[in-house]
Amino acid sequence: MDKEKKIELEILLKKVANAFDFDICSLEIKTNHNPIVIEIIIKKTNGDDISLDDCVMLNVPASNEIENSNLINCSYVLEISSQGVSDELTSERDFKTFKGFPVNVELNQKKSKIKFLNGLLYEKSKDYLAINIKGKIKKIPFEEVLRVSLCKLKD
Incomplete structure (x- = not known):
């Protein structure tokens, strides 16, 4: 065709x-x-x-x-x-449903020195994404976030 x-x-x-x-x-x-x-x-x-x-x-x-x-x-x-279930979190519903789950956050390298962060999804607001990295809450401005997806945490 x-x-x-x-x-x-x-x-x-x-x-x-x-x-x-x-x-x-x-x-x-x-x-x-x-x-x-x-x-x-x-x-x-x-x-x-x-x-x-x-x-x-x-x-x-x-x-x-x-x-x-x-x-x-x-x-x-x-x-x-x-579409089925995607590993990528995009909607408000996704962020509420998977609160506490391990996530991989891909960062915009133009705005951040780091490319990836792994942790537990803690909170999403209109301005930032918060993840728990080994007991410390890290707030990441949304302008730095490219993608958030579910993952398996490695020790």
Whole structure:
């Protein structure tokens, strides 16, 4: 499938998803499979969790849109799923849920001399991230934080 057709298909499927209050996080067309696989990863626009019923609900309208578009003229399998659980903490909910868990904080080297910090997630405010490093609380300004992800602490 050429790039233009994929872009057209993605635009069509985003309209369908938006009608159900979903966003498409990714659309992948695996042409090396027989039949080809169209994999759509969705999330809810309000940030709530995706259920199996949500994926099922989008399946028929997405299939109909693909069929009516005539962009794919061969057999295909449509897979609709959620993002799943990521190691990266991004939402307020993530930071509340994983308070006390071990995290790896990647720092912006333009603003900080250190590249990584490991510790237990202590607190997130609008201005800083606090982690517990061997019993000491370190507050890191958010302008220095590139990424926060769950990890396993090493002694």
